[in-house]
Amino acid sequence: xxxxxxxxxxxxxxxxxxxxxxxxxxxxxxxxxxxxxxxxxxxxxxxxxxxxxxxxxxxxxxxxxxxxxxxxxxxxxxxxxxxxxxxxxxxxxxxxxxxxxxxxxxxxxxxxxxxxxxxxxxxxxxxxxxxxxxxxxxxxxxxxxxxxxxxxxxxxxxxxxxxxxxxxxxxxxxxxxxxxxxxxxxxxxxxxxxxxxxxxxxxxxxxxxxxxxxxxxxxxxxxxxxxxxxxxxxxxxxxxxxxxxxxxxxxxxxxxxxxxxxxxxxxxxxxxxxxxxxxxxxxxxxxxxxxxxxxxxxxxxxxxxxxxxxxxxxxxxxxxxxxxxxxxxxxxxxxxxxxxxxxxxxxxxxxxxxxxxxxxxxxxxxxxxxxxxxxxxxxxxxxxxxxxxxxxxxxxxxxxxxxxxxxxxxxxxxxxxxxxxxxxxxxxxxxxxxxxxxxxxxxxxxxxxxxxxxxxxxx
Amino acid sequence: xxxxxxxxxxxxxxxxxxxxxxxxxxxxxxxxxxxxxxxxxxxxxxxxxxxxxxxxxxxxxxxxxxxxxxxxxxxxxxxxxxxxxxxxxxxxxxxxxxxxxxxxxxxxxxxxxxxxxxxxxxxxxxxxxxxxxxxxxxxxxxxxxxxxxxxxxxxxxxxxxxxxxxxxxxxxxxxxxxxxxxxxxxxxxxxxxxxxxxxxxxxxxxxxxxxxxxxxxxxxxxxxxxxxxxxxxxxxxxxxxxxxxxxxxxxxxxxxxxxxxxxxxxxxxxxxxxxxxxxxxxxxxxxxxxxxxxxxxxxxxxxxxxxxxxxxxxxxxxxxxxxxxxxxxxxxxxxx
Ligand SMILES: Cc1ncc(C[n+]2csc(CCOP(=O)(O)OP(=O)(O)O)c2C)c(N)n1
Ligand SMILES: [Mg+2]
Numbered sequence: 162x163x164x165x166x167x168x169x170x171x172x173x174x175x176x177x178x179x180x181x182x183x184x185x186x187x188x189x190x191x192x193x194x195x196x197x198x199x200x201x202x203x204x205x206x207x208x209x210x211x212x213x214x215x216x217x218x219x220x221x222x223x224x225x226x227x228x229x230x231x232x233x234x235x236x237x238x239x240x241x242x243x244x245x246x247x248x249x250x251x252x253x254x255x256x257x258x259x260x261x262x263x264x265x266x267x268x269x270x271x272x273x274x275x276x277x278x279x280x281x282x283x284x285x286x287x288x289x290x291x292x293x294x295x296x297x298x299x300x301x302x303x304x305x306x307x308x309x310x311x312x313x314x315x316x317x318x319x320x321x322x323x324x325x326x327x328x329x330x331x332x333x334x335x336x337x338x339x340x341x342x343x344x345x346x347x348x349x350x351x352x353x354x355x356x357x358x359x360x361x362x363x364x365x366x367x368x369x370x371x372x373x374x375x376x377x378x379x380x381x382x383x384x385x386x387x388x389x390x391x392x393x394x395x396x397x398x399x400x401x402x403x404x405x406x407x408x409x410x411x412x413x414x415x416x417x418x419x420x421x422x423x424x425x426x427x428x429x430x431x432x433x434x435x436x437x438x439x440x441x442x443x444x445x446x447x448x449x450x451x452x453x454x455x456x457x458x459x460x461x462x463x464x465x466x467x468x469x470x471x472x473x474x475x476x477x478x479x480x481x482x483x484x485x486x487x488x489x490x491x492x493x494x495x496x497x498x499x500x501x502x503x504x505x506x507x508x509x510x511x512x513x514x515x516x517x518x519x520x521x522x523x524x525x526x527x528x529x530x531x532x533x534x535x536x537x538x539x540x541x542x543x544x545x546x547x548x549x550x551x552x553x554x555x556x557x558x559x560x561x562x563x564x565x566x567x568x569x570x571x572x573x574x575x576x577x578x579x580x581x582x583x584x585x586x587x588x589x590x591x592x593x594x595x596x597x598x599x600x601x602x603x604x605x606x607x608x609x610x611x612x613x614x615x616x617x618x619x620x
Numbered sequence: 621x622x623x624x625x626x627x628x629x630x631x632x633x634x635x636x637x638x639x640x641x642x643x644x645x646x647x648x649x650x651x652x653x654x655x656x657x658x659x660x661x662x663x664x665x666x667x668x669x670x671x672x673x674x675x676x677x678x679x680x681x682x683x684x685x686x687x688x689x690x691x692x693x694x695x696x697x698x699x700x701x702x703x704x705x706x707x708x709x710x711x712x713x714x715x716x717x718x719x720x721x722x723x724x725x726x727x728x729x730x731x732x733x734x735x736x737x738x739x740x741x742x743x744x745x746x747x748x749x750x751x752x753x754x755x756x757x758x759x760x761x762x763x764x765x766x767x768x769x770x771x772x773x774x775x776x777x778x779x780x781x782x783x784x785x786x787x788x789x790x791x792x793x794x795x796x797x798x799x800x801x802x803x804x805x806x807x808x809x810x811x812x813x814x815x816x817x818x819x820x821x822x823x824x825x826x827x828x829x830x831x832x833x834x835x836x837x838x839x840x841x842x843x844x845x846x847x848x849x850x851x852x853x854x855x856x857x858x859x860x861x862x863x864x865x866x867x868x869x870x871x872x873x874x875x876x877x878x879x880x881x882x883x884x885x886x887x888x889x890x891x892x893x894x895x896x897x898x899x900x901x902x903x904x905x906x907x908x909x910x911x912x913x914x915x916x917x918x919x920x921x922x923x924x925x926x927x928x929x930x931x932x933x934x935x936x937x938x939x940x941x942x943x944x945x946x947x948x949x950x951x952x953x954x955x956x
Contacts, residue, residue, distance in 0.1 A: 169659025172875035173666065193652055194869070194890070196883075205877035212656045231661055319761070345761070351791070356750050356784025363754015366739055367689070369761060390744050391751060399732035400722035401946040403739070435947050459949035488954070535954040570956045 163218055163243060165234040171200060171207045178202045179227040180235060189217045191238070198224075198235070215240050280542030280574070284489050288450065289478040296479050301471040303445035304334050304410075307452035308372060310482075312342055315370060318456055321348040321361060322374030322411075331376045332412060332471055358384030358409070362391045365405040365461075372456065375411035378427050378465065384409075392461035393436030408455045410464035413441070414506060414556050415604055417469070421592035426557035428505065431463040432533040432566075438487055439534040441465040443508035445475035447531055450485030458487070467506045488535035492544070496526035499614050500544040502567055503554035504530040507605070511554045514610035523618060533563060541567060542575050549580040550617040554610055559587040581617040586610050630840055634908040640682065640839045641899045642917055644674035647698040648896060649918075649925045650707055651870075654697065654714055657929060658874050663714045667728045670698035672869035675895035676801055677702040679842025680769055680862075683850050687764070691739040691752040692771035694729035695801075695868075699771065703736045707924055711932035719935030723942060745806075746779030748772060749798070753789045753859075756796035767853045771799045775806020777820045786827040786859070793858035797849045798824070800863040801836070807872045808880035821863035831861025837893040867893070 168178065179201040185191060191211040198209045218237040222229055229235065298306075312318045319342075324331045326339040326349040339347040350357040354375065361371040375381045381388065388409060396404030415424035431439045438460050442448040448466070455462040477483075493508065494515050503511040508529045515525040526544050530536060545551045551571055553564030564585030571583055589603045651669040658667050670677075673695075681702045684690075692699045700710050705721065713720025713731050721731045731741040739755055742748040752770025759766040776782065777800050789796055800820050804811055817823060821831040830852065834845040842864060849860040867889045871878045878886075903909040947953045 167660060169656075170661045170874075171659070173664060175875075202875070204875060205879075207871075207875070207877050208883075209659075210655075212652050231659075317761075351784075351787060353784040353787065355781045356788060359747060359750025359781060360754040360757055360785065360788060363691075363739075363751035363756075364758045364761070365754070366751065367755040367758025369758045386744055386747060387750070391742070391747055395732075395740070396949055397946045398722055398726040398730035399734075399740070399946075400720075400725050401949075402722070402732050402734045404949050406949070435953060438948075535951075536956075538956055566956075574956075 163237045163239050164213060164215070166197070166236040166238055168222075168229045168231050168233045168235050169200070169209055170231045171202045171209070172204050175202045175204075175231060177228050177230045180222050180224055180229050181206060183220055183224045185217050187217050187220055191215065191217060213238060216243075218243070280539040280546065283537065283539040283543045288446065288485055288491070289480060289483065294479040295476040297474050298445045298477045299472055299474050300442075300445045300448045300466070301332070301334055303449035303477055304452055304466065305336060305338070307449045308335070308456070309338060309341060311453055311456040312338070312346060315456075317368065318370045318372065319346040319348065320372045320374060321350055321357060323350055323352055323376050325349060325374050330374070332468060334466075334471070335374065354380050354383040355387065358387040359391065361407060362387050362405050365392070365407040366395070366403050370456065371407045373407065373409045375409065377423060377468075378411050378413040379423050379425055381409065381411070381427070388437070388461070388463070389434055393434050396460070397436060404459065405461045406459045408452075408462045408464050410452075410455075411466060412468040412471070413465035414467050415588075415593060418595060418597065418600060420595040424593035426505075426555065426588065428465060428533055428555065429557050429562050431465070432536075432563060433561075434534075436461065437534060438462045438532065439465070440487065440532045441505040442531055443470065443505055443529050445473070446477045447485060447491065447529075449477055450483050451487070451531060453482075453484045454487060457484070465505065470506055470509070485531070487532045488537055489531070490537035490540040491529045491531055492526065492540065493529055494525065494527040496524040496548065498524045498548055498618055499550040499552060500526045500528060500541070500548045501552050501554055501610065501614070502528045502530065502541055504533060504563070505556065507554040507556055510605055510607045510610055513607035514614065517607065517611050518614055521620075523614060523620065525614060530563075538570060538574075542571065545571055545575050546578045549578055551579075551583045552586060552610060552613045552617060553583065554586045554605065556588050556605055559585060559590050562587050581619065584613040584617055586613050630902070632840055632902075634903075634906065636682070637899055637903050637906070637908060638917075640678050641896065641903060641914070642921065643678045643681075643702060644839065644896045644899065645918065645921045646707070646924065647674045647678070647701050649921050650701060650711070650928065651697060653925045653929050654711065655870070655874065657711075657715065657932070662933060663728065664716065665727060666694065666873045667714065668695040668873045669870045670695055670868070672889070672895075673801060673803055673836065673866045674698060675839035675842055676799070676836045676864045676866050679839040680797075680799060680846040682839075682843040683846030684767070684769065685850075687737065687766050688850075689737040689739060689755045689759070689766060689768040690771070691748045691755065691768065692741070693745065693748055693773060693776065694741070694743050695773070696729070696731060696741045700731060700733070700736075700738055703733075703738050705733050705736050705738060707928035708931040711928040712935045715932040715935070716937065717932060717935035718938045719931060724938040725942065725946065746772060746776040746781050749776065749779070749782045750785045752798075753785045753794050753796050756789070756794040756859075757792065760792070760794055765854060767795045767797060767850050769797050769799055771801055773806060774800060774802040774804065774811050774820060775809065775814065777823070778814055783823070783827070786824055786829055789859040790827045790829050793856060795853040795856070796859045797846070797853055798831075798859060798861045800861065801866055802863055803866045803868040805868070805872070805880070807876070810880070819863060821861045824861040829859050829861055831863065833863045833865060836864035836866030837895045837898065839895055839899060
């Protein structure tokens with residue numbers, strides 16, 4: 162039976178085209194790869210090649226014809242021994258996939274289907290059993306201890322980055338790890354973020370569990386392609402066959418007087434990306450418990466530390482194996498008049514603000530999200546439904562901030578509970594200036610949080 | 621038709637020649653079929669065919685051992701077939717169906733097979749280079765003696781991350797073969813218009829990496845060079861670069877009008893240097909196969925490809941619930 166040659170789609174967007182010119186005539190023998198015709202698509206004039214061999218039996222569409230729909234038969238191809246009178250085949254199968262049984266609808270939570278409120282019951286279990294022995298430790302020590310414990314526990318965990326080994330870490334987070342684990346597992350890299358991030362992702366595909374230290378997250382912008390395109394998306398693109406169980410960690414946000422290129426908070430950037438988990442601890446206990454969870458997590462985790470917090474001390478539970486689950490916020494301070502939601506160093510400003518507010522008789526509840534992806538919406542919503550007012554606090558820029566996202570979520574899910582619009586306290590919408598006075602103006606302060614709370618409480 | 625140079629008869633067995641012939645032909649016929657399905661609207665988006673370059677992967681796969689890994693760019697169909705992935709699963713991924721290697725969620729450019737040690741399928745030009753070195757890093761860490769083939773194009777060879785990777789791969793003696801598939805064009809930009817370097821493999825010298833250029837239209841030459849490279853890597857001497865000189869007959873992707881080169885240039889390569897015809901000549905001249913024998917193989921391959929195409933058309937689209945799976949390895953994604 163003769164084969165129909167169909168009008169081809171020659172670009173991702175082509176629906177019809179012009180058959181500009183036939184380069185074969187009836188009776189010609191063609192072999193695969195031979196150019197049959199020139200076809201004008203929506204983008205360009207393209208050559209159309211034969212796939213099968215045979216003899217051109219009939220040209221069904223004259224050259225110069227425009228508006229020829231994709232998949233229209235344009236010629237008949239005869240196999241050996243056939244003649245042009247051979248019966249034409251039935252119309253080619255439609256290009257669309259076979260519509261068999263109706264497909265089940267996806268169970269997706271779209272904005273429209275989202276229950277308006279209230280929150281599901283928030284997880285309020287304590288992070289450690291009552292009566293646990295505590296010790297005082299800096300965030301720096303907590304991070305180091307977490308990494309050392311996990312490296313002890315799992316041979317496939319290794320640390321790589323600039324100055325993590327012999328120099329003992331640019332911020333001394335990896336102090337002593339080279340001595341403890343050797344150069345095979347504590348690897349000094351050249352200054353080559355794009356390259357070593359890619360190598361680490363490849364190593365994760367290959368079955369290891371890398372911890373990548375960025376000297377600061379400012380430099381991770383050079384590696385952003387591997388973080389997003391290679392680490393975050395591969396599990397999905399491979400249909401679940403392989404992913405990147407690994408941690409990208411390092412200091413994030415403003416340090417002090419280092420100017421625009423070294424002072425940026427990337428929380429909202431990373432929190433946007435499906436496939437990543439994003440952690441931003443405030444206290445040493447959280448730094449430790451969340452770092453251990455991050456290293457064990459089978460997904461790529463962005464772990465955002467803070468240089469200013471490294472040296473601060475907190476109580477950390479003395480437990481054999483202390484971890485904190487992702488997606489569980491911590492309520493640092495209970496209150497009744499307003500909910501302050503923050504994370505990372507923002508929690509320090511929020512707690513300071515809460516102290517000041519208490520002196521003026523305003524009772525603030527302070528929530529530390531701890532992880533931004535997943536995010537503990539329930540704890541936030543439960544609190545807002547109680548206080549009816551909310552202020553979000555973060556160091557990053559205002560546009561597309563975590564606060565924006567929380568405001569939207571609260572509006573959708575708990576609109577009727579709000580007695581005032583949610584206010585987002587953020588860093589100023591400027592590159593970080595160097596001059597001491599300007600820098601002070603750019604960075605979020607507890608006084609700004611106090612002012613925002615007064616606004617939502619109409620004081 | 622200009623005559624192909626009559627090849628000297630090399631020292632290679634009939635079985636090997638027939639194997640290479642069959643594997644290269646499978647890639648070519650598969651790609652022709654993919655082009656056809658694209659034309660019918662069954663394959664969407666970008667689709668980069670490997671026609672013309674078949675000897676590169678087939679030669680290098682002949683130098684690989686079980687357990688060795690491979691990773692490449694979006695021009696990946698040939699690599700997948702050559703490492704033994706099922707044509708049905710590959711074609712069904714091209715059509716975006718449930719039966720595809722990524723259950724339709726990756727597409728032509730993003731496909732993987734853990735079982736066959738095929739690590740993609742990457743759409744960002746050059747990104748697979750550090751990823752491939754990372755796979756080799758993992759193998760070295762585990763001390764398992766495996767080698768990773770990291771394929772990239774002449775265009776990708778201008779990416780900075782390639783040189784970052786060269787530096788670390790040599791510094792850490794990673795067992796990775798960097799395979800530059802120099803098909804002379806990056807989309808419409810010829811190598812001459814993108815660099816003044818006389819050769820791409822020699823850039824490795826700046827990092828202390830050894831390498832060589834190979835005739836990529838000669839599967840036996842590719843295999844031989846591949847064996848040298850693999851032996852070097854397996855011996856723990858670090859990475860090795862192969863610049864394989866090849867040519868793509870088709871456009872960069874399906875919507876490439878190919879105005880940057882002449883039809884004659886393509887035709888000349890096809891007629892004088894075609895890698896499949898080369899092996900065909902070797903088979904015929906060595907008295908290893910008759911025209912009939914080869915026709916029979918052709919028929920066999922066509923049947924495999926047609927079966928793959930039918931499977932790819934009949935396989936249903938993924939269940940809508942698949943939209944939300946495989947985002948996290950351990951948990952369903954969260955909704956606000
Ligand atoms: C980082 C990046 N830049 C640009 C592109 C668009 N692009 C896709 S393929 C390509 C040409 C690459 O050529 P080459 O490396 O020689 O590989 P070939 O297509 O010849 O196999 C370009 C520019 C891309 N996918 N990624
Ligand atoms: Mg190229």
